[in-house]
Amino acid sequence: MGGGMKNVVYTSERVDVVHGRWIYHDDDMMPWVSCSVCDVCTDSMNKTPYCPFCGAKMDRERRDDNGKNA
């Protein structure tokens, strides 16, 4: 679209950021998580704010699947 020369201030959060979240899997021995965007599995201890593989920003964990209405 090539607009004019605007002084765009880039913040740490890019506009084109992909949002995803960690999907929990309960295995017998150790729980693990997988990225909802790229499906890469990782140890549940490695949950990071961003997917280290595809760079998706992980939304905060939802609490509605644990201790509902405690």
Ligand SMILES: [Zn+2]
């Ligand atoms: Zn990913």
